[in-house]
Amino acid sequence: MPDIPRPATGGPLRLRDFRLLLAGAAAGQLGAQVTLVALPLVAVLELDAPAFQVGLLTAAETAAFLLVGLPAGAWVDRMRKLPLMIRADVVRALTMASIPLAAVTGVLTMAQLYVVALVTGVATVFFDIAHQSFLPQLLPKDQLVSGNGALETIRSSAQVAGPGIGGGLVQLLGAALAIVTDAAGYALSALFLWRIKRPESLPERRPDASLRRDIGEGLRFVCGHRLLRVIAVTTGLGNFFAAVLMATQSVFLVRVLGLVPGVVGLVLAASALGGLAGALCSGRLAARFGQARLIWLSPLVTGPFAVLWPLAGRGTGAALFALGSGVVFFGVVVYNVAQVSFRQTVCPPRLLGRMNATLRFLMWGTLPLGALAGGALADAFGARVALVWCAAGFLAVPLPLLLSPLRRMRDLPATGPAEAPDADPSDSAGAAEPAALG
Secondary structure (H helix, E strand, O other): OOOOOOOOOOOHHHOHHHHHHHHHHHHHHHHHHHHHHHHHHHHHHHOOOOHHHHHHHHHHHHOHHHHOHHHHHHHHHOOOHHHHHHHHHHHHHHHHHHHHHHHHHOOOOHHHHHHHHHHHHHHHHHHHHHHHHHHHHHOOHHHHHHHHHHHHHHHHHHHHHHHHHHHHHHHHHOHHHHOHHHHHHHHHHHHHHHOOOOOOOOOOOOOOOOHHHHHHHHHHHHHOOHHHHHHHHHHHHHHHHHHHHHHHHHHHHHHHOOOOHHHHHHHHHHHHHHHHHHHHHHHHHHHHHOHHHHHHHHHHHHHHHHHHHHHOOOHHHHHHHHHHHHHHHHHHHHHHHHHHHHHHHHOOHHHHHHHHHHHHHHHHOHHHHHHHHHHHHHHHHOHHHHHHHHHHHHHHOOHHHHOOHHHHOOOOOOOOOOOOOOOOHHHHOOOOOOOOOO
């Protein structure tokens, strides 16, 4: 019998398995956010790496989306999602634990950091694709926006708490030892996921199935859908410049603004408050403005605040960096909740893994390129100049959306799995009811 989400009264938090999924997300995200501060600081403070090597480290963390992004989706569609997520968490926990072990024994090198980043990135590709494909099995369609909003709230809360904790741990224990928190977070995530009891059948495999054919089917679905195409282009552009930011912010905050690790963590934590606010407000904003309108309106309104990054200075001037990030991240999270919920609704269940993998390949494949560009710019012209280019890029992010059919729509069309993916969605503007959080 197919595993179809049953209608549920109340919100998704009433479901035990969804609460366990949230708990796993909280544990994994908190550790990951600590590492977001600690891992670049291992390179900057303990190994004295130049800006380009820090950018190369950021690129290694995200290179897996280019290397295995497309085949990963086809593989995920052939497997049970929950056991795959548990295995990915175990791999990430063991791999991250190797860093503090190497630091204690005095053998830590940049080469090891690159390998850890790459292996962890591959595990993250499989985890994320399986995670986004598993959620529609837990929740009915009318609760996907609420469920994604809850997950984004957890993610944003971790972004608030994690960097502050990470900066404090780096100052107290050293950057390498602070990464123990990440390993523990992934282990806890695996434990919570292991307790989920929802039955999950092995997806049926067609006799004529092949890896190449499966990848092609996912590509045709995404590239044949006008809204998914523009979402892929927009998000890929935004991720390129977000990677420029990730590759240069630690170098900028430490070497240009002269901040100690504890204050670096506080600046990044303060900036994440915007993401938390976006997660909490996304449902109400979708109900008021419309889900389609929110997708292009959020980056258009919040993107210009990126210009505050290169304007930040020493002392209290660092608050400009936090303010700019807070407003930009608010828009990013609102955008993500709206577009991810739409993707999960429009795609047939058998294609969810390939659809998510194809989009991750197109959208996240730009991350290593942006990280390399950011590191090269910071090395050649300084971190502040790299942030100027980053801010200019964020101003351009909404352009593909403004030139698309989304600009003429309020709500996203109520497309279903049986609808042809290349149907013109502008004909259905206003057909779908916006879903609200709660």
